[in-house]
Each structure stands twice: as C-alpha cells, then as structure tokens.
Amino acid sequence: MNNDIALIRRAIRDIPNFPKPGIVFKDITPLLSDGHLFGRTIDMLADRYRSQKIDAVLGIESRGFIIGSALAYKLGAGFCIVRKPGKLPYETHKAIYELEYGTDALEIHVDAMPANARVIIADDLIATGGTAAATAKLVSKLGGTVVECAFVIELSFLKGREKLKPHGVFSLLQYDSE
Secondary structure, three states: OHHHHHHHHHHOEEEEOOOOOOOEEEEOHHHHHOHHHHHHHHHHHHHHHOOOOOOEEEEEOOHHHHHHHHHHHHHOOEEEEEEOOOOOOOOEEEEEEEEOOEEEEEEEEOOOOOOOOEEEEEEEEEOOOHHHHHHHHHHHHOOOEEEEEEEEEEEHHHOHHHHHOOOOEEEEEEEOOO
C-alpha cells in the first residue's frame, strides 16, 4: 500500500498560482488518466468502508462526482450528487457556508437518499472543510448519518478536518504545507 500511496502522490501535479496568485492547485487529472492508479485509489478508499454497510456516497461538485461515483460502485451503494445552486432540476435542500470573503451554497435533491441512510461524503480534496461541512448539513436535513468524509488529498495545514470533527475524516494523502 505504501508504494501505491507514493505512486499516487507522484501522479498529482502541482499548478502554481491557480486559480489565483498564491494558490498551489493539486491537479488529479494525471492520476485519473492512469487506469491502474485510479483503480488503486478507489480500491484503497473502498477497503476502508467495505464492512460498514454504506447506503450512499455523496459526491461534491465536481471532482467529487468522479471519486464518489467510483467509490459508490465499488461499495454497491447509491450515489448522490451535491451541486452549486440552480444546477439540480428537482426540489432541493440548500446549505449555505462561509468562504474567506462571503458565502456560497450547495444543494441536494430532497429525495436523494432514504432517511436513516448511512453515507460517506467523498471529494478529491479537503482544504478548509467548508464544502464538506455544508454537505454534512444536507445529509442531516435528509435524515441520514455521515459515517465519514473521504478524500484523496488533505491539505492538513488548512485544518479543514476541524470543521468535520463530529463526522471524521479519512484521506489517502496529506500535505502539511503548500
């Protein structure tokens, strides 16, 4: 597994100053384009949850759709999408969350999952934790339980897991600095 983690880490490309100056973007597209490494990434995430009776995986727009849907497939679970406002065609619940400058929101269909569902929130990366925390609020509105939040990458220096303490965080890779 450690060798796979090292290979996955090498497949993630740093893009300096994207989307704005001072940000180092973690680009997972090289990882996704390598069938073996992408498969190992999903296998390692699935191995963690295989025995936990997961009903649904929630993927956060947009790279979370890729990670979450593959993970849901591996677990034999349903897949639910969480999107920016105005992108879902049916009745939704909304969660508003704080950004560095202002607020943003996420939505989920009101019937996205059954009440009492055991869910994993999945995304490619956790930074400050705001989107995952908002997604956890949506799970609560639907009567579900967040088993854990799963990420390929964690920017641990941004302390995003602190916003998710009641739910727990698992990440394959951690970066302690930019």
